[in-house]
Amino acid sequence: MGEKIMDGFPTREEALADFFAAWEPMRRVEHVALDDAVGRVLACDLASRNTLPVVRASSFDGIAVRASAFKNGVPDASGWRPGADYVRADTGDDFPDAFDAVVMIEKAAIGENGSVTFDDDVAVEPGSGVRPRGSTLREGEPLMSAGSIVRPTDLAALAMGGISMVPVRAKPRVAFIPTGSELVPAGIKPRRGQNVDANSLMCKHLLIEYGAEPVVFPLVHDDPAELERAFEAALSTADVVVVNGGSALGEEDFNAKLIEGRGQVVHHYIAAVPGRPLMMAVVDGKPVVNLPGPVMAAYFGSEWCLQAVTARILGIPVRRHPTVRARADAAKASIPKMANIARVRVTRDDEGYMAHFLDFKAGELAACMTSNAQRVSPLGEAGWDKGDVLDVELLRGEEFIEKR
Numbered sequence: 001m002g003e004k005i006m007d008g009f010p011t012r013e014e015a016l017a018d019f020f021a022a023w024e025p026m027r028r029v030e031h032v033a034l035d036d037a038v039g040r041v042l043a044c045d046l047a048s049r050n051t052l053p054v055v056r057a058s059s060f061d062g063i064a065v066r067a068s069a070f071k072n073g074v075p076d077a078s079g080w081r082p083g084a085d086y087v088r089a090d091t092g093d094d095f096p097d098a099f100d101a102v103v104m105i106e107k108a109a110i111g112e113n114g115s116v117t118f119d120d121d122v123a124v125e126p127g128s129g130v131r132p133r134g135s136t137l138r139e140g141e142p143l144m145s146a147g148s149i150v151r152p153t154d155l156a157a158l159a160m161g162g163i164s165m166v167p168v169r170a171k172p173r174v175a176f177i178p179t180g181s182e183l184v185p186a187g188i189k190p191r192r193g194q195n196v197d198a199n200s201l202m203c204k205h206l207l208i209e210y211g212a213e214p215v216v217f218p219l220v221h222d223d224p225a226e227l228e229r230a231f232e233a234a235l236s237t238a239d240v241v242v243v244n245g246g247s248a249l250g251e252e253d254f255n256a257k258l259i260e261g262r263g264q265v266v267h268h269y270i271a272a273v274p275g276r277p278l279m280m281a282v283v284d285g286k287p288v289v290n291l292p293g294p295v296m297a298a299y300f301g302s303e304w305c306l307q308a309v310t311a312r313i314l315g316i317p318v319r320r321h322p323t324v325r326a327r328a329d330a331a332k333a334s335i336p337k338m339a340n341i342a343r344v345r346v347t348r349d350d351e352g353y354m355a356h357f358l359d360f361k362a363g364e365l366a367a368c369m370t371s372n373a374q375r376v377s378p379l380g381e382a383g384w385d386k387g388d389v390l391d392v393e394l395l396r397g398e399e400f401i402e403k404r
């Protein structure tokens with residue numbers, strides 16, 4: 001391993017800048033129904049095609065009247081008849097052109113014969129109690145801009161604006177190739193020497209969260225020909241290829257070698273742990289990532305690298321987790337030359353939030369993966385003391401933090 005352990009690696013930012021300079025994102029546009037648009041990235045600015053109300057609408061449940069009847073104060077309406085002198089017009093209703101104002105139903109008692117008795121304080125002007133044409137939305141009014149991610153409330157705006165098919169950026173198709181003869185699929189009991197393929201599921205769903213369309217390949221054994229077949233199939237169909245495992249120097253680590261022989265390696269080994277043997281390459285103009293195999297390494301590499309690649313293709317920023325300030329419950333050393341991700345259990349007591357750092361190398365890997373927080377140490381940080389207050393990223397809502 002020698003000096004390859006810590007020294008001379010690019011930071012994540014430097015590595016990504018070089019990687020991004022080496023390939024151009026292709027952006028395809030497709031049209032999806034409103035019902036399928038949530039979570040998708042808008043491909044262009046959208047403006048309303050509708051005007052609402054189309055003509056007018058009552059502001060409340062009431063009766064539509066002629067304002068002229070109120071010119072000299074509250075009229076005697078004992079002889080009024082529905083249809084001729086007034087009509088019912090409830091919230092949002094349009095009503096015949098003969099009427100031009102609406103009186104709230106609380107201020108107008110309708111008799112059995114259709115007559116009306118108004119409260120003494122009713123004041124009616126032309127247009128009172130009426131929302132005019134366009135007072136909700138006007139044709140041509142901007143609805144959303146390109147690059148926004150569609151949410152359920154946005155659907156309401158798009159629906160009102162008469163958008164039925166939504167132009168969105170196509171999801172980047174990311175092929176994920178899990179490798180290693182020792183792996184068995186989730187749900188199969190591992191025998192001696194075997195390990196569970198935990199990354200395929202984790203990375204598939206992380207990629208979905210990032211906005212990609214993952215294509216998870218079947219497990220590839222440690223066999224160069226098998227790997228090459230999977231790699232070429234992935235390259236011919238996907239926008240991004242991720243080979244998982246075999247990134248370091250093991251006997252069966254053909255993956256890095258295959259990629260090296262097939263394209264241009266931009267970086268191999270990054271100042272980010274776990275997962276420093278991550279490799280970025282370009283093959284046939286497409287970004288290829290050799291994501292390290294250990295679960296925490298695959299997670300961190302997905303978060304900083306695969307997410308950035310997906311976000312670049314989609315033209316969106318990478319997501320930022322909310323942070324809280326928490327007291328470290330123990331001292332810890334970290335490697336100053338490396339950005340170091342640690343998973344954290346955050347709890348609450350009378351003094352505030354407390355951070356318990358989990359150790360994936362000491363039997364706590366599952367606890368790490370299910371923890372409610374994490375922290376990436378900045379480069380240059382050597383560690384902290386018990387009681388130091390640190391920013392930690394929350395991975396579940398603050399409302400779920402347990403009180404101790």
Ligand SMILES: Nc1nc2c(c(=O)[nH]1)N[C@H]1C(S)=C(S)[C@@H](COP(=O)(O)OP(=O)(O)OC[C@H]3O[C@@H](n4cnc5c(N)ncnc54)[C@H](O)[C@@H]3O)O[C@H]1N2
Pocket residue numbers: 001004178179180182183195196197198199200244245246247248249250253274275276277291292293294295297
């Ligand atoms: N001599 C050296 N050994 C190692 C180095 C090094 O620099 N020199 N780097 C270490 C570091 S750091 C990491 S990170 C790992 C990188 O491992 P690989 O990417 O080569 O992965 P594999 O060797 O294929 O597997 C390692 C480990 O991960 C498990 N794995 C693989 N895929 C999955 C999966 N889909 N789901 C769950 N677990 C997976 C695999 O079973 C192994 O246990 O190398 C260090 N070694």
Ligand code: MOO
Pocket residue numbers: 272273274275276277292294297
């Ligand atoms: O230290 Mo590696 O970078 O274990 O993942």
